[in-house]
Amino acid sequence: MPSEAGGRGPTSRPPSADPTVADFTEAELIARISAPLPPPAPWLLVGIGDDAAVVLPERNRLAVLTVDALVEGVHFDRAFTPPAAIGHRALAVNLSDLAAMGASPRLALVSLVLPPALPIGDFDSMMSGLAALARRYGVQIAGGNLSRSPGPLMIDITAVGGVKPRRALTRAGAQAGDELYVTGTIGAAAAGLQMLRAGAGEWSGGSAPQARQPTWARCVQRYLLPEPRVRIGSLIGRNRAASACIDLSDGLGDAVHQMAAASGIGAVVDEGSLPLDPGAREWFESHGGDAVAAAIQGGDDYELLVAVRPRARRRLAALAGRDTPLTRVGLCTEERDVLLRRPDGRTVPLGHGYSHFT
Amino acid sequence: MPSEAGGRGPTSRPPSADPTVADFTEAELIARISAPLPPPAPWLLVGIGDDAAVVLPERNRLAVLTVDALVEGVHFDRAFTPPAAIGHRALAVNLSDLAAMGASPRLALVSLVLPPALPIGDFDSMMSGLAALARRYGVQIAGGNLSRSPGPLMIDITAVGGVKPRRALTRAGAQAGDELYVTGTIGAAAAGLQMLRAGAGEWSGGSAPQARQPTWARCVQRYLLPEPRVRIGSLIGRNRAASACIDLSDGLGDAVHQMAAASGIGAVVDEGSLPLDPGAREWFESHGGDAVAAAIQGGDDYELLVAVRPRARRRLAALAGRDTPLTRVGLCTEERDVLLRRPDGRTVPLGHGYSHFT
Numbered sequence: 001m002p003s004e005a006g007g008r009g010p011t012s013r014p015p016s017a018d019p020t021v022a023d024f025t026e027a028e029l030i031a032r033i034s035a036p037l038p039p040p041a042p043w044l045l046v047g048i049g050d051d052a053a054v055v056l057p058e059r060n061r062l063a064v065l066t067v068d069a070l071v072e073g074v075h076f077d078r079a080f081t082p083p084a085a086i087g088h089r090a091l092a093v094n095l096s097d098l099a100a101m102g103a104s105p106r107l108a109l110v111s112l113v114l115p116p117a118l119p120i121g122d123f124d125s126m127m128s129g130l131a132a133l134a135r136r137y138g139v140q141i142a143g144g145n146l147s148r149s150p151g152p153l154m155i156d157i158t159a160v161g162g163v164k165p166r167r168a169l170t171r172a173g174a175q176a177g178d179e180l181y182v183t184g185t186i187g188a189a190a191a192g193l194q195m196l197r198a199g200a201g202e203w204s205g206g207s208a209p210q211a212r213q214p215t216w217a218r219c220v221q222r223y224l225l226p227e228p229r230v231r232i233g234s235l236i237g238r239n240r241a242a243s244a245c246i247d248l249s250d251g252l253g254d255a256v257h258q259m260a261a262a263s264g265i266g267a268v269v270d271e272g273s274l275p276l277d278p279g280a281r282e283w284f285e286s287h288g289g290d291a292v293a294a295a296i297q298g299g300d301d302y303e304l305l306v307a308v309r310p311r312a313r314r315r316l317a318a319l320a321g322r323d324t325p326l327t328r329v330g331l332c333t334e335e336r337d338v339l340l341r342r343p344d345g346r347t348v349p350l351g352h353g354y355s356h357f358t
Numbered sequence: 359m360p361s362e363a364g365g366r367g368p369t370s371r372p373p374s375a376d377p378t379v380a381d382f383t384e385a386e387l388i389a390r391i392s393a394p395l396p397p398p399a400p401w402l403l404v405g406i407g408d409d410a411a412v413v414l415p416e417r418n419r420l421a422v423l424t425v426d427a428l429v430e431g432v433h434f435d436r437a438f439t440p441p442a443a444i445g446h447r448a449l450a451v452n453l454s455d456l457a458a459m460g461a462s463p464r465l466a467l468v469s470l471v472l473p474p475a476l477p478i479g480d481f482d483s484m485m486s487g488l489a490a491l492a493r494r495y496g497v498q499i500a501g502g503n504l505s506r507s508p509g510p511l512m513i514d515i516t517a518v519g520g521v522k523p524r525r526a527l528t529r530a531g532a533q534a535g536d537e538l539y540v541t542g543t544i545g546a547a548a549a550g551l552q553m554l555r556a557g558a559g560e561w562s563g564g565s566a567p568q569a570r571q572p573t574w575a576r577c578v579q580r581y582l583l584p585e586p587r588v589r590i591g592s593l594i595g596r597n598r599a600a601s602a603c604i605d606l607s608d609g610l611g612d613a614v615h616q617m618a619a620a621s622g623i624g625a626v627v628d629e630g631s632l633p634l635d636p637g638a639r640e641w642f643e644s645h646g647g648d649a650v651a652a653a654i655q656g657g658d659d660y661e662l663l664v665a666v667r668p669r670a671r672r673r674l675a676a677l678a679g680r681d682t683p684l685t686r687v688g689l690c691t692e693e694r695d696v697l698l699r700r701p702d703g704r705t706v707p708l709g710h711g712y713s714h715f716t
Contacts, residue, residue, distance in 0.1 A: 049620070051458040056421075064412050067469045171407075246409060
């Protein structure tokens with residue numbers, strides 16, 4: 001929707017050596033987004049290019065919907081985040097939200113707010129990064145929106161998935177006595193971000209990210225190209241092992257606090273049991289940081305925190321694999337405090353994670 | 359999702375006389391959004407506050423999904439757009455997209471990207487404006503996202519509606535010989551925007567917008583508080599009168615061009631038949647402007663352009679009412695040119711509407 005009347009169609013400027021998105025019409029940009037996408041699924045009755053997408057609902061499934069924005073200068077820095085990583089991360093954070101609900105992703109709507117000076121090559125790379133992740137999980141790009149930005153680049157994605165009735169996971173079902181598990185390892189993304197800022201790691205967008213130490217490269221990869229827990233999320237939903245689930249997008253500390261608040265319980269997390277990424281531990285310790293605090297408060301780990309009744313422990317364990325370890329990190333308690341048990345046995349308040357405003 | 363680890367919880371600043379969104383936690387802001395909303399519908403199984411919303415699909419309906427962003431400095435100017443109008447418009451543009459597909463709205467996800475200095479009163483007003491429009495059409499706010507903005511305020515809304523199978527309207531069904539109709543009047547929003555910029559109209563957010571001339575107040579209202587054509591859109595879908603439909607968000611000129619391109623046809627629009635808003639005509643003519651050009655190229659008229667087979671004309675006419683006049687404005691043609699027939703009978707290329715980048 002416009003703020004002013006104006007001319008339209010391709011600009012009359014001569015083609016520039018370094019063309020930007022402003023050198024292209026909306027129709028041309030939409031065509032560049034659509035061209036590399038797989039053909040629409042039969043259930044996508046109207047896709048990109050109309051006023052809205054039209055979709056045949058999944059039979060016997062609930063629809064699960066989430067939206068998450070990536071804002072330049074807040075969620076990423078273009079100085080060290082290649083465009084392909086921006087596109088990848090923008091979709092990954094949404095797929096992670098669906099996974100935390102036990103849902104399988106189905107489609108995404110992509111709303112782009114772009115500075116006119118964005119090089120068209122960066123635009124293409126951003127959309128390639130997004131499309132590659134979408135393809136990996138069979139996510140259809142069903143539509144979106146293009147707007148000009150007077151400032152930061154923004155990419156806001158709505159993802160829609162499906163889950164069988166009574167199989168959706170929420171934050172609210174944990175009870176005192178439930179055990180807390182975390183998928184994968186934590187702290188790597190926070191370390192990777194520090195490495196990128198410090199110039200100790202980089203990625204040019206081609207092959208895998210590089211870092212000064214081989215064990216650090218994985219941290220940079222985890223920050224730039226997080227892998228959402230799509231498969232185990234939907235498996236956990238299906239086999240009814242979990243009483244509650246949430247992703248670690250804003251850090252483990254935040255996730256435990258959010259789950260405890262939504263469920264009306266407290267929790268004790270065992271510091272000694274936390275699955276710290278080895279490269280992250282090495283990075284934080286060699287840079288004078290507190291690896292445990294960084295792993296608890298650092299965000300961008302798109303792992304899942306799962307609460308499990310003790311009797312369902314085996315059902316959950318059956319889902320863990322070499323790719324997706326599951327580590328018991330704590331226990332839900334009747335008292336509403338959210339605590340960290342230090343190695344010496346003392347308990348202290350568990351730190352919160354990232355806050356978006358303060 | 360964070361860009362850095364950090365503290366959380368309410369800030370330790372002393373309460374300010376003019377609090378901003380930065381003085382509140384995310385949980386507090388979410389509570390302020392939720393409090394005035396109607397209770398969740400039975401089909402909204404998980405609403406605001408979890409990782410995603412969970413929704414029971416409508417029986418025997420297709421899902422229709424759209425996303426549209428409102429960006430400060432591009433789509434609105436906070437100098438003359440009160441917060442309630444920003445919230446209203448952000449939802450209205452999405453409901454208009456659903457109406458253009460023949461769909462009835464059901465729910466919305468609201469992604470807010472907010473400058474930390476935004477006064478909390480403006481935040482509340484913005485959400486009230488949005489909630490009031492949502493309530494009017496029974497739209498549930500099912501979820502959303504909060505991010506900080508390093509620059510402009512942005513509000514990106516995903517709206518989801520439903521339409522019966524084979525009743526969805528697209529841009530692509532028009533054929534040569536179909537007649538083109540427009541709902542309501544055009545040009546008012548473009549005039550209203552000019553009035554606001556010129557200081558000839560204003561709205562403080564309380565009662566109705568004011569303008570120097572009584573006939574102009576309606577233009578200011580049309581710009582600030584556009585009324586999406588929700589009811590007639592879904593009626594047009596249901597009674598199968600239309601062969602194609604699109605909304606006028608980027609102007610009538612753009613809409614005719616888009617429909618013609620999608621349908622593989624051309625069109626001739628009759629200048630003399632255009633339903634120009636009287637206040638807009640008066641404004642443009644008294645300010646040395648070309649009222650017709652402004653009405654064709656000016657956007658923000660959330661009216662619908664409808665293509666109708668001649669034999670279905672009566673079915674369409676049956677839907678028009680005093681509130682929603684329908685005016686025949688042109689004809690679809692086999693030749694692919696998109697033309698305007700001037701009062702003297704000559705035809706000229708029909709101007710395009712607003713472009714988001716050029």
